[in-house]
Amino acid sequence: MVNYGFMTIYWRDMIRFVRFKTLLISSLIQPALWMAFFGIAMSASFDRLGASIPPIPGVPEVQYLTFMAAGVIAMTTLFTSLFGGIVLLFDKNWGLMREIMASPLPRDHIIFGIALSGMTKSFIQVMIVMIFGLLIGVSFFAGYTIAHTVVALLGIMLFVGMFSIGFLFFSAAISISMDTPEGLQGIITLLSMPIFFASNALYPVSAFPPVLQAISTVNPLSQLVNGVRYFAIGDNFTTMGIHYVYTPADILLSFTVLGIFAISMFGVAWWRFKSAVVT
Amino acid sequence: MSTSIIEVEGLEHQYGDFKAVNGISFTVGKGEIFSFLGPNGAGKSTAINILITLLKLQKGEACIAGYDVRTEAEKVRESIGIVFQEVTLDRDMTVWEILEFHGRLYGMTRPDRKERIAEILELVKLGGQKDMLVKKLSGGMKRRLEIGRGLMTRPIVLFLDEPTIGLDPQTRMRMWDYIRTVNDEGTTIFLTTHYMDEADNLSDRINIIDHGKIIASGKPWELKNELGQDLVYLETSDNPRARSIITDLVSISGVSDKGKGILITTNDDGTKILPLIIEEIRNSGISVITVNLKKPSMDDVFVHFTGRELRDDKPGKSPATFRRR
Known part of the structure; x- marks a missing residue:
């Protein structure tokens, strides 16, 4: 018999997600605000710089706003996922974790349940960012047929899903190991900075110093951004005078890196949960 | 005692250098209300946490409902209900959601859950609060909900860890009635408490526990007669x-x-x-x-066996000084 125990954890976390209205609304509005303020402000200056560089004939040129929209999607997914496990820490402190730990539910189901609900939240947010983006002039799916758009959307969600699951496993692992939300917040803030800025989310990495370039190449966030750009913009475009070409092999590699990341993070979470004692 | 539901032999548990449980053995018969009476830090909660499989069994043997606590933890979990010392309710869930969540955790089927939740709500008289958020419930209602939750899966044994801590005297009385009702319906009850009157009123058998050891055991009147x-x-x-x-x-x-x-x-x-x-x-x-x-009262019995009193632990006082062990 297949055990759907993780759906219990999922169901309860989703109840909380829709119950706290302020949290729900702010988590949906925040990424849109990034697009609106940072995106529009930066694209005004970046596009002016880019205009001085002669375009490559035959290669479509993409506005900065469109370029960075993929980054905002990645960023939103990153932050939501990093904080996705925090409910476990609250449960540990407020006692509910004892009920769960003393129940027959296998511990890996706690991890899967939390990952699944975190992933769902990311999907919802990504949809909102894309819709909002399209409204303010992001040219995603430009010239796509309906079938192509559907495939592109599925591809994006596949990348978002794999990426978020990795960071949710990670978040669950540290949440079950930490004692205070402050400690967890500290670790997450410390990590989110380099992950976010040493990536190709907001700007091209070609101008980075070599060490930073190396970091950004293996950075899971860069893999996600690659995937989103490939599916939403295309495999061949220029932006700010830089030529981007993605081959299917590149994209498969990026996805594989995300897969390996998720599997190893699950290993970490599994190890932390196995040894967790909650009394 | 025809059948024993809990059998414990030579249980020990150590936190670093501190021996919280120092070799306890006992058996609990079917349908009994069995209690651990002892001061805070005596090792009651540690013992209970081992039995409910939240703490790893370090030394000794323990068997619940025929299942080995060490090797068949999952079977043990399916056979028991637990009411924890601290409130373990999500304040932002409704009464119904709390019970539904519990039923799902224990793998109950949908029709089963539906039927049981209705029964439990009736039993703990929370039918009118079904859709109320937990944070809006009174202390007594929360405790009733937790006891109801502990009973949802029709456990063979119900573990109650300090069930009336922080409740007012009237609510405590009602809670005792309630625990008796549950016991009358056939559920074996394992109780820990540091309230003399609670142990005296409820238990079929009391075990006075101090410094991780059972220092006296018997029916309440037997213990008093010793004096x-x-x-x-x-x-x-x-x-x-x-x-x-x-x-x-x-x-x-x-x-x-x-x-x-x-x-x-x-x-x-x-x-x-x-x-x-x-x-x-x-x-x-x-x-x-x-x-x-x-x-002689239970207090006298306690003083007789432990050589000290439990003065500071009268009911109704703030549990702020209370520490779990």
């Missing part, structure tokens, strides 16, 4: 001398110092012995200042 029939408390002008005089009298089973006076345990009717005691003391030129005669 003799009556207790006499005396304050005199010369306690040490009075003490030596009394020790030699007939029908006296024990004399000890207590506060500003002496405590005498008798093994005959105290109303007849007391005049004799007073006469003897007066004849020796010692004056009697205060006299008190009473039947």
Whole structure:
């Protein structure tokens, strides 16, 4: 018999997600605000710089706003996922974790349940960012047929899903190991900075110093951004005078890196949960 | 005892250098209300946490409902219900959601859950609060909800860890009635408490536990009988001398110092012995200042066995100083 125990954890976390209205609304509005303020402000200056560089004939040129929209999607997914496990820490402190730990539910189901609900939240947010983006002039799916758009959307969600699951496993692992939300917040803030800025989310990495370039190449966030750009913009475009070409092999590699990341993070979470004692 | 539901042999548990549970053995029979009575930090919660599989069994053997706690933790979990010492409810879920969540955690089917939730709500009288958020419930309602939740899966044993901590006297009484009802329906109950009256009122068998060991065990009246029939408390002008005089009298089973006076345990009717005691003391030129005669209470039993009192732990006081062990 297949055990759907993780759906219990999922169901309860989703109840909380829709119950706290302020949290729900702010988590949906925040990424849109990034697009609106940072995106529009930066694209005004970046596009002016880019205009001085002669375009490559035959290669479509993409506005900065469109370029960075993929980054905002990645960023939103990153932050939501990093904080996705925090409910476990609250449960540990407020006692509910004892009920769960003393129940027959296998511990890996706690991890899967939390990952699944975190992933769902990311999907919802990504949809909102894309819709909002399209409204303010992001040219995603430009010239796509309906079938192509559907495939592109599925591809994006596949990348978002794999990426978020990795960071949710990670978040669950540290949440079950930490004692205070402050400690967890500290670790997450410390990590989110380099992950976010040493990536190709907001700007091209070609101008980075070599060490930073190396970091950004293996950075899971860069893999996600690659995937989103490939599916939403295309495999061949220029932006700010830089030529981007993605081959299917590149994209498969990026996805594989995300897969390996998720599997190893699950290993970490599994190890932390196995040894967790909650009394 | 025809069938035993819990069998524990030589249980020990250590936190670093500190031995919280130091070799306890006992059996609990089917349908019993079995209690651990002891001060905070005596090892009650540690013992219960081992039995409910939240803590790893370090040393000893433990069997619940025929399943080995060490090797068949999952089976044990399916057979027991737990009401934890602290509130373990999500304040932002409704009463129904709390029960539904629990039923799902334990793998109950949808029709089963539906039927059981209706029954439980009826039983703990929370039908009217079904869709209310937990944070809007009173302390007594929360406790009732937790007990109801513990019963949802029809457990063979219900573990109650300090079930009435922080509740007002009236709610405690009702909670006791409620626990008795549950027991009458056939659920074996394992209770830990540091309230004398609670242990005395509810238990079929009390185990006084201190420093990780069971130091006395028996039915409440048996434990009290150990102290003799009556207790006499005396304050005199010369306690040490009075003490030596009394020790030699007939029908006296024990004399000890207590506060500003002496405590005498008798093994005959105290109303007849007391005049004799007073006469003897007066004849020796010692004056009697205060006299008190009473039947032994659970407090006296506790003092007798542990050599100290649990004064600070009266019900209704804030549990702020309470620490889990």
